Amino acid sequence: MTQGTPSQGQSVSGAELRLDQVVKRYPGQKVPAVQSLSLTIPAGEIVAFVGPSGCGKTTSLKMINRLIEPTSGTILIDGNDIRQESATSLRRKIGYVIQGGSLFPHMTVATNVGVVPKMLGWDAARIAERTDELLDLVGLDPDRYRDRYPRELSGGQQQRVGVARGLAADPPVILMDEPFGAVDPITRQRLQDELISIQRELGKTIVCVTHDIDEAIKLGDRILILQEGARIAQYDTPENILAAPANDFVADFVGAGSTLKQLSLTRVRSLDLNQPTTARVGEEMGPVLARAEAAGDDEVVILDDRDRPVAWPWLRQMRNKTKVIGEPRENLVTLDEAATLNDALDTMLTAAHSKAIVTGDRDRYLGVLDFETVTEHMRSAEREAAENVENAEKAESAESIEDPAPTGEAGHG
Ligand SMILES: Nc1ncnc2c1ncn2[C@@H]1O[C@H](COP(=O)(O)OP(=O)(O)OP(=O)(O)O)[C@@H](O)[C@H]1O
Ligand SMILES: [Mg+2]
Incomplete structure (x- = not known):
């Protein structure tokens, strides 16, 4: 009857992304919005970009699909410099999803999803087939939804259509900027799950900007934590970032409740x-x-x-x-x-x-x-975390006996 486990064999259809000393200085800006970003995103992974407001996440993302031109530096997709690519070729290679789906209000769901394929010159039958396939993939019944207008959909449904549109031309790379920002927590969770399952199935390279660290931990194979000027604070797996934050900025950003955050690392x-x-x-x-x-x-x-x-x-x-x-x-x-x-x-x-x-x-x-x-698993995770903290404290006090902290120069009597 039911087959126990889902197939784990994931085919990677994604492309590697490489940013090399990428700088963006907006006109009149003294300090560049992106100071010098160098980064490799492996093919077929989800990387979450997180960081405080204004740190340069959106700017970095938009340079990858050339919605913004870098001031200097190079961006490569599977080794090819994006400056050598035509706009059409970039559309084919990179899907883009933003908050709320940003659908065209005067177009039906199907027309919205088919925008890029149409631009690429696909014939109508192929577009229609692809649209239905994608609506099904993001959990919207094509018969019910394809002819609706965006205003006839809930926020979460609009977001799903936005994801379908981003996937339409089957691009190896998908860029997402706060894609689930505007929906309620339960819908948000569903959409995240949907994205992970799409990723499992299709093996795309996905860059997802969020300012929610929990979302980053959940979605990301890796997380890029950025500081002002898009300087890299840490770029690593969620496990490693939680276990060993690179500095105080990361520790603060990840938050004090990081043992609780381990719960976001455990999948059902x-x-x-x-x-x-x-x-x-x-x-x-x-x-x-x-x-x-x-x-x-x-x-x-x-x-x-x-x-x-x-x-x-x-x-x-x-x-x-x-x-x-x-x-x-x-x-x-x-x-x-x-x-x-x-x-x-x-x-x-x-x-x-x-x-x-x-x-x-x-x-x-x-x-x-x-x-x-679930609660039993949490209790055992908490026990384990408490033991780790105890051990760390022991190690620390042993260290401070051997190597007393410097007392400083001031403060004599
Ligand atoms: N078109 C623009 N012209 C001038 N400055 C800009 C422009 N767009 C962004 N900036 C500035 O560049 C910096 C980075 O902005 P960016 O939008 O990339 O930040 P972000 O990390 O996406 O922030 P948020 O989390 O608020 O979306 C900010 O200081 C912003 O004010
Ligand atoms: Mg932004």
Whole structure:
């Protein structure tokens, strides 16, 4: 029936990005917005750019697709200098997604998504096919949404269309500037999960600007922490940055609660999932009830023909029916396998349900996660962190005995 684990074989279709001593000085600026940024982003990775407002994140991003010309320095995509590329060729290679999706209000969803392919001269049938495929990928039913106008969509849905548009021409590189800034926390979490799953599936190189360190920890294979002037404070994996901040700026930026932030490093997929009774829409009810009772389950997860969970009824809600139906949907609480433990807690608390269904690529069912599993994991992570702090304190006091801190020059009597 359900295949246990999702395929991990990721094909990398992304391109390597290299910035070499890139400088941007806006007219009249004394200190350049970007002082000298050198950086390699490996093909197929998500890199999150974080840093305080005005530190040069957007400027750096826009130089990669030449919305802003660098004052000096070089930017290479897979070894090719972007200055040698035509505008069309750059459009083909780099998708761009910004806050709110920034859709054209007078165009339908489908027209918005197809803007770049149209510019590239694709024929109408191919554009239509691609548009439907992408709407499906970002979790919008094409039949329902393709002919709507942006004003007929929620903020989160507009953002999804924005992501679809960024992916439309299948570019190896996608740049995103605060793509999930304007949506509520739960939708934001869904969109992040969607992005991670798209990334898993397509292996793009993604640069995502955010000023939310938790988002960076969740999304980034690596995080680039920038200081004023786009100077690099640290460029490393989330694990390494949390474990060993390079300096006080990074430590402050990452925040005091970094043991709690470890929760953002743990994905739902790494915990043990329960495998309760499942059933298909259309199945005879008798055997399903028998299976559930034999297993001691009081709920059954109902799947559709593509292995997606569609309902999560209590046994008592099923007894008076002869066949399994895709109802009721009210308590269908789902989490993507890429969701973090923070997300899992949020979702369960918001839904007031102590369990959530975990899904993988294209919403395929994987199992059920319960509250106890999450809290147990947190408790053991906390114990571990407390032990680490204790050990570090011991090490520190041993050090200060050997090497007393300098007393300074002033202060005699
Ligand atoms: N068109 C412009 N002309 C002059 N100065 C600019 C221009 N755009 C940005 N700047 C300045 O360059 C610096 C970097 O701006 P940038 O927009 O790259 O910052 P950011 O890190 O994206 O900030 P935020 O988090 O607020 O979006 C800021 O000091 C900003 O005022
Ligand atoms: Mg910005």
